[in-house]
Amino acid sequence: MEINIEGRSATVDEVSRDGNIITMKVDNELYEVDALRVAEGIYSIIYKGRSYNIEMIADSTARHYTVNSWYNTYKVEIIDAQTRYKLSREKGSHTDEGKVILSPMPGKVVKILVAEGDQVEAGQTLIIISAMKMESEFKARVSGVIKNVSVTEGETVDANRELIVIE
Amino acid sequence: MEINIEGRSATVDEVSRDGNIITMKVDNELYEVDALRVAEGIYSIIYKGRSYNIEMIADSTARHYTVNSWYNTYKVEIIDAQTRYKLSREKGSHTDEGKVILSPMPGKVVKILVAEGDQVEAGQTLIIISAMKMESEFKARVSGVIKNVSVTEGETVDANRELIVIE
């Protein structure tokens, strides 16, 4: 499995497993670790006498994590086969080109500033979402025509919900 | 369902349920409660504006509870049809007559003082179990002959494990 950590891309594979004792290969390094999941998202890993209490905070998508140990914090992204396939499909559509505005958090649609068919410029504010007493403006990353407005004012949206599509 | 609470036997039945709003009948009293399970064994119940944060501590068997609210503690025993059937079967065998010595807690068998075939008197110590630095002696509640010793010294036992059977 390919995993990115703070810009480094590593290959992580499981070699063998015997109860909590797991042998892993990270790039060319072999690690025999004693690993326990002690709670949801909390792992205790002992490697060569060093104890790591690792906290995994899932990001908005299942394959993005913030990983905390006692002394460090990392941004981690999983790139497995399944994900790579999904990624390629997404590339084929429009996500990575900034044409779909997704809600990065749950919130409430306060104001929609454009309608279907409108011509918009990159940098123009399209929609305002409010969550926890804070309003966030979402701007067009590309210029184009509004193809679809998927939400209505006053509506409550989940994280990663499609809000507006530009064509 | 029949439930005993601190010596009182009550009939508890569900009349209707709509989301968290549940109508229950306890003996002849109707209760429309707003009930949420907020964590394992923790219930929040609002009835006529009173808020009850109830903690259910399962006893050694599934149908025995210690129930704590802010101001009170109760011992509760469920007597449902299934239980009643099991109870009658158990009655038919030997449990309720004190002929089976069960371990009331997880622990380690420190010493077994009798062997199969031994004649024992009521009150005689049969076995010593240790848990958490404390040793507990278990005595015969009836006189009889040891029919079976189900454990060995040094063995670790779970709660409710059969230890010794007297005939």
Add this chain to the structure above:
Amino acid sequence: MIRKVLVANRGEIAVRIMRSCREMGIRTVAVYSEADRASMHVRYADQAYCIGPAPSVESYLNIDNIIEAAKASNADAIHPGYGFLSENAEFSDRCDREGIIFIGPNSHAIRMMGDKITARKTMMAAGVPVVPGTVDKIHDEEEALKIIAEIGVPVMIKATAGGGGKGMRLVKHADDIISSLRMAQSEARNAFGDDSVYIEKYIQSPHHIEFQILADKLGNTIHLFERECSVQRRHQKVIEETPSPLLTEAIRNEMGQHAVAAAKAAGYYGAGTIEFIVDDNLNYYFLEMNTRLQVEHPITERVVGIDLVKEMIGIANGDPLPYKQGDLKQNGHAIECRIYAEDPDNNFMPSPGTIQHITEPLGLGVRHDGYVYEGYTIPIHYDPMISKLIVWAKTRQEAINRMSRALHEYKITGVKTSIRFLARIMETPDFVSGNYNTHFIEKNLDFLMQEPECDGQCEDIALIAAYLDYTRKLAKVSTNGTTQKAVSRWKDVR
């Protein structure tokens, strides 16, 4: 004699108020919006009433519904907490009319301190220093020159109708007064159609330092020393500490006396806070008065040893203050960190969601005031504050070390939080040396956002953990049997 208190609030402050009520043998009533049925304050209270839909205006700001709940529950007093209706004079009046004790000041004091100009004039009359300058617009260039000659440069020229930095000019040298004035007026005219401007002393390196006061209904007023609140992000306090590393004992006493005078001038009773702006030379000026309990009140409680909520209830009962100024002293050092559900790596975007796991920091010198629990979903409708972490130690340095330790112990999964950002502040040299002002976060942003150094091994361990958690998730959602069985057989501890 108060026997039952309705808490017109939610979250950590509602629970915190109920804790003190419990200790006093006072019954508690929670009110909650439809989004808050599972919230801790509802579970903690003796009674609970739903007061409307999720949006605050329909529930926690709905005076009629709250009064109705107070009557239905026979509550004889209402504690408003902070935010929501806590500084609403109309609500205080309404409680009076309904015969319910409002645990806070009377509406007159709320109104007087709520109006910026009245508050300023009251303070000037009471001899409390205010930021030098004009309140009303200046009439001509002569007046401007005269005023600036009095208060000295640097000054800010601000548009009366202003906002967003428009029509605002900083004047550093006396030579620039006339040109700056004209430019500000011209900009103001263009932006607001009104060229009125006023002049205010510009405070370089401003510190935000506030004094806690307590006043009873019999005319006794004391202060409980200061709180240093200069660590702010976008005018939101992030970290508070007491004592302030900036103040000297002499200035502290002087400011304390002014704080007491300020409260007396407002005819104030209850718990309140006098906010000052302080420059590097320890010149201090009254900024505003908060006529309520503050978010950061626990650091004062810890250092002075007094439960402020209990004192508020005693005052509301009409009791005399049990302490005189001379009885109080600052013992040791306390720091508070506010833990928010937000993503510091993504412009501090709010991060509501469901708490999957929480490990709360414990041990010597640690107080944790929170309200979330495992399985609780933080609603999108309210403030993103999850909890407040307060530590105490004999010295400031030990308190910083203890806060670092506590922040590292504090683990929440399910939502993103500011915990790591706060931990980084504890390591920032300017914070450690106590040499900071309200520009602290801005000034140290590079350091605060910098990724810590790390050897390859701990990075690899993080990769292994990510692998384990991700494959476990895949195995859980997998329904087509293609996922390798070994994963699901992996023995969990729980």
Add this chain to the structure above:
Amino acid sequence: MIRKVLVANRGEIAVRIMRSCREMGIRTVAVYSEADRASMHVRYADQAYCIGPAPSVESYLNIDNIIEAAKASNADAIHPGYGFLSENAEFSDRCDREGIIFIGPNSHAIRMMGDKITARKTMMAAGVPVVPGTVDKIHDEEEALKIIAEIGVPVMIKATAGGGGKGMRLVKHADDIISSLRMAQSEARNAFGDDSVYIEKYIQSPHHIEFQILADKLGNTIHLFERECSVQRRHQKVIEETPSPLLTEAIRNEMGQHAVAAAKAAGYYGAGTIEFIVDDNLNYYFLEMNTRLQVEHPITERVVGIDLVKEMIGIANGDPLPYKQGDLKQNGHAIECRIYAEDPDNNFMPSPGTIQHITEPLGLGVRHDGYVYEGYTIPIHYDPMISKLIVWAKTRQEAINRMSRALHEYKITGVKTSIRFLARIMETPDFVSGNYNTHFIEKNLDFLMQEPECDGQCEDIALIAAYLDYTRKLAKVSTNGTTQKAVSRWKDVR
């Protein structure tokens, strides 16, 4: 200079020690038995080494394995906590020989205080009062009469070979001395084949009060006042508080000076405790010295404001004590409750098991030192203590109210605990009035075990909760589809 500490212990005390190490920037090493892989101290430490199978003798008491882990991890010091090897002179010696700093006293002091007769003689020589009587057996009736005339009735005559109350006689009147002596001797001869007896002053209404001391390697010794430990069940402390409600200021000072003298007489350095037995008339007698950190040390930390573990590490480093006796004072009141996994309703039978849910008490004045977490299985092999709940308040009455509040907040499901029993003690008139001795639990057992009064409604709500939980459990285990679907569709919050 200590840079890395191996903690030769487990449970809450291991975590508590590591917390102070973290705050000092000292790295930590955990050791664990095979039963403790998932235990919090293993997760908390920087390094972790397995030292053997579950039974203590093979792991936490295994000196060779612990020393090996210390060497493998390059730890330069070992903190033994309490229990296990903490008062083992051989272990202290072994650390010395291996060049590892033992964070505790030298083996000489451990040995001296570990032997009852040596300790008694040392104390007598230092002028510290001991329980009047003989240590060696008495030789004839004349001697008995003479000794009892000196120390006064009541006295206890005890068999030298004694135990289990055999050969023991309480003498209340001088007239009964000879007859009681003969009966005790006869009983001792029959029971042990040895009629040797000795005589000790009988302490009516005994109080167990101990003094915390700190001594550095440079000869400075201070005391940190007392802890009242009279609430005991079967000689196990259950609740401790400080200050003691029994002592006067004069007696406190006197006992404190004796405690310092006692430590000096033993050539002691480190943290230690001098235990006294005190009668209702405030006569006090040295009982024994504990040459380690005590379970109940946090109440002293809270009232005096000193981190004892940090002081122990400083002393082990050879640093002079940073405080003089005159710097210390008792501030407010602290109470500790020990939370055990046990069933008070079933003769306090241990209750190991898996923690399903835990809500820890929080808020103003509450310290909670624990180590269990949700999903953690408490092993059967070790002490049943789950955690220690410590509260502080300005007054004793407020501390009692706060402890009640905290105990009621504290919710653990999955195992049975002593929480409700402790809450009941907080309501017991003898405890509330501070009028208690070591017979407290025995004397108040009826009150403590009595079920509280309750109206029918809250009983019915409990029945409803039981119904809901039980039907939910049935639905979960049901595989044959006979259970009604409505149950499993019931919406949970989490």
